[in-house]
Amino acid sequence: MANLFSIPQVIISGEKALQMSAQHLKSYGEKALIVTDDMMVKLGNVKKLTDTLDEIKVSYVVYSAINCEPTHSMVDEGVEIYKNEECEFIIGIGGGSPMDSMKAIGAVVKNGGSICDYVGKAIEHILPPLVAIPTTAGTGSEATKVSIITNTITDVKMLLNDPKLIANLAIVDPVFTLTAPPAVTAATGVDALTHAIEAYTSLKAFSMSDIYAVSAIKKIFDNLYEVYSNGSNIQARREMAIAALEAGIAFSNASVTVVHGMSRPIGAMFHVPHGLSNAMLLKVCLPYIKPGATARLNNLAKEIGVFRQGMTPDEGADAFVVATIALLRTLNIPSPAEFGISREDFFKAIPKMATDALASGSPGNTRRIPNEDEIEELYKKLWY
Template sequence: MTATFMHPRILQLGGGAIDTIGDTLAKTGVRHPLIVTDPEMARLPAFERLTGALDAAGVSYGTFTGVVPDPTTTAVDAGVAAYRDGGHDGMIGFGGGSSLDTAKAIGILLGGGGQMRDWKVPAAPDVEVPPLIAVPTTAGTGSEVTKVTVITDVETDEKMLIMGLSAVPAAAIVDYTLTLGKPFRLTADTGLDSLTHGIEAYVSRKANPHTDTFALSAMRVISANIRRACFHGDDHDAREAMMLGAMHGGMAFANASVCLVHGMSRPIGAFFHVPHGMSNAMLLPEITAFSVEAAPERYATCARTMGVTAPDSDDATACDDLIAALRQLNRDLEVPTPKSYGIDPERYQAVKETMAEQALASGSPGNNPRQPSKAEIMDLYDRVWA
């Protein structure tokens, strides 16, 4: 069995790593970067830490603050214009997954041209792009170490999955102190996203021994620390653990792919603007219950790794315990259903078939242990409604 593993050339890890960004830029040959971030992040102390480190290193930079949640083709096009107008030679993606994904997409258009929809799966962008230094400020998407970006096409409302070497950052600076004090909801949603990455990478049909190592680490670390990080936002140990788990989850799914949860989650985010991690969490228990029969040994290992079943439990018991634990975790972290989130039921039913078609078109359900039909996906959307 062979496996291809993609990740950044440079990984700078640990508390205070942001202070080394000048050295990282020098190693990647970037002298005049464009910072890609959102307007709220640009007002926070974490942003001052970044710009202070750049100033101390004597780095000239520009700032693009046009990132939006669930990044859109409109925002990406504006970022491309800002990059060209500023004469930049690289980027710093600074913020959550939306900022990192936007920066990746900007780079793909700069290197490959065309429109963003030209690069969605099954296309694979492997063109030369400007160096990107990814600096996550949430423990969630793992985008800093992945070959993935997700961009919403404003003309079709499709949340497009784009995967290829061009989306892999040149470097990642993973500094958990940038996540200290982040609010409960953001911590929960991003942490549940990371947990989903670990589980789906482990049960994926594309899993291999290399990705299994990172997937199991992500599940183990996140399950042990997510509640503490959510309810005690300044707990350094919990925050550091969650950052490690998010990175390992990203490395796992970027090289083993995600499955049905992510396939069904993206359309919910595109049509109803539900945060990505939250929409994953809405789906995770029910999709797990649907899928366990096709890979009971794998799901049982997930349960044992997460510590939600007895070490000597049989596979069937472990799978039942896993589903129960995921439902309890959603209750503990106050994850809403689509209904309680406030999604209009008539609109949900009206676009349900389109959501199922988009989920299948993304390719992610094809990695799932149990292969779903369009009708089964539509039924699952109904089952998670409330």
């Protein structure tokens, strides 16, 4: 079977990546819409970007209202600003939320209608040039063909998936991640880990996606606890920024599976940050998928150095699952109850969440494909 592999046209990574991007930025047009959040403005990251744009005489307008995971109405607002201000390209700077918003705004600017109508459909017209500048080492949105926008009318986190959503330019400077507080560092790092594990164990995995997935997993095991406990370690931040990028490339090409399928409904219904809901689910879903993915999990045990001589593939796979759960434990991930979710509300929401999880298509990529009852059981396990 043939496999399609796609990545951004240009990736510039490492310290001073923004400055090195100047000529690329200039080639995209005379006026940019900068999509971001208030924190990026406050931290001075937007100023670093606008200083670069000033130097190359590109004008801009800043839309900084993406202060939570993006909704369809934020996309509408961004589209209006883009059109009224006659922008020619879009720069998303921030975590996955501003980058995903940038993609969705770009899609609607050129294709019209509401972003809510785009689910499950191919995007017809090419988007304006897109530039992604991540400030979390997490989503990998800078490299993916995915954008996730919540429809607040139906309470569904919509998964938009189209190669036209891949950024033209990804600027990955680890310096931007230095200010991320430990809780954000942990949740976003686990998101990247989940992308890589799910890409590697996906039914759609192939040799090109495997290379990126394995490289990301090794880097994350080596560096996630370090960036969580010592956020100013630039060497570890650099490794995590590249790991998140690699994990994004891996899952954009091989898809995610049951964890992400189940994670999005928790985010939509209970406003749990994306990385946190992944972390809660990873520890119950990994043992579930193990019987279908034993050989692959055994390989990962070898890659991260927890496979011991004489272990059977089953024991090797267990060793990887145990190592992952141990890493999660060091990051102090809250349980749903600790996060403040009422058990009663959660159990009431399980049937809708299970239906929405299956409808997203992601669970169908798992090497052990769950049915609706099994997904409901996995949700319940979060409370045991």
